[in-house]
Structures are given as structure tokens and as C-alpha cells.
Amino acid sequence: MNQKLFIFDIGGVIVMHNPPIREFCEKYNLDLESVHRDWMCYIKPMLDGFLDVDYFYRMLELNYNIDLSNDPVMITCYHPYENTFMKDMVRKLRKAGHRVVTGSNTFAPHWDLLKNLKPSPLDGFDKLYASHEMHLSKPNTAFYKYIADAEGFKLEDCFFFDDSEVNVKSASSIGINAFHYTQDNDAVLNYLKPYISE
Numbered sequence: 001m002n003q004k005l006f007i008f009d010i011g012g013v014i015v016m017h018n019p020p021i022r023e024f025c026e027k028y029n030l031d032l033e034s035v036h037r038d039w040m041c042y043i044k045p046m047l048d049g050f051l052d053v054d055y056f057y058r059m060l061e062l063n064y065n066i067d068l069s070n071d072p073v074m075i076t077c078y079h080p081y082e083n084t085f086m087k088d089m090v091r092k093l094r095k096a097g098h099r100v101v102t103g104s105n106t107f108a109p110h111w112d113l114l115k116n117l118k119p120s121p122l123d124g125f126d127k128l129y130a131s132h133e134m135h136l137s138k139p140n141t142a143f144y145k146y147i148a149d150a151e152g153f154k155l156e157d158c159f160f161f162d163d164s165e166v167n168v169k170s171a172s173s174i175g176i177n178a179f180h181y182t183q184d185n186d187a188v189l190n191y192l193k194p195y196i197s198e
Contacts, residue, residue: 012162038060158176
């Protein structure tokens, strides 16, 4: 068998959830657009593991005159649940002898929460790659190259699944077989049929 490397994004593919910032804004009666602007200023250094989420909390407290000392909102407003269909695809790919790993933009609080769930949606992968631990985040093409190199696969032997079209395009641009996941499970099944075992 010609073994392939399958890289799965987590949020929006393996784990589904509503945006925590939306619930946070409703909880504290804040303007979503303003908070989102602030979030976009902080998200990349947090995803790359260079800024602790506590700095983001302190900024929110200062900007919006709220007290988050006992409310880690990126956890209390985060309600993940497993996409059982996609986890079944992971199981089938591994059963067929392929290497299956994560490739996720995330930061420590969310990642730690997911790892500590029993059972965890991160169970069943050969290895876990997270942006804050790699100090690289998508759509930087170095993100995919890092994983392919670490796993010992050529880019053309890698498959990548993500719900972000931007990330899919960046992976495709360097020769990775990239699939834009839109929750069309029939499309996923048809795409993976040549590679999976029942």
C-alpha cells in the first residue's frame, strides 16, 4: 500500500462549536464588532504561541471595564462537540494503514480542554500538531511543510482537510491535496473512498 499522510484541522472539522466571542459578547452585553476587532489584533500571536491568552483577558478588562479574573471566557464560552462522522473517517484511514494527524490553529486553553475531555475528540490520531506548540499558524505555508517534514512525507503524498477556504488554498499552492470541508459528508466520503477501509 502507498501510505499517505492525512492532516485534519480540528475546529470546524473534527470539533464543532459556536464562536466563543459571540457568547462572550452576549454574556457581558458588549458590541461584537468592537470585540472582534480587538480579537483580530491578538489572535495571531496567541495562535503562534507567543502571547498568553491572559494578556487578551487583561486587554478586554481595560477596554470594556469588566472583571474576568474569575471567568476565563475563552473556556466558559467554548462548548465543543465531536463531529462523529469525521472521527469515523479518521478511524477508517488509520485502519487502512495511513498516517493521520491533526493540523490545527489553536491556543493552549482550548487545546488543553480538548485533550482533557474523556473521551477526547483528539483521541485516535497518530500525532497532534497545534499551532501554538509549533509557533506557526495557517495559512502560512510553512505550517504544512513543518508537518510533512516531521512526518517524512512528500507534499504530494499529503492530504489536508480544513473548513477555511483560505487555508485550503494555501495548502494547495504548495502541492498538497487539500479539501475544503463544508459539512457535506457525502462529498467527503466520495473523496476518501479510494483510501479508506470499512
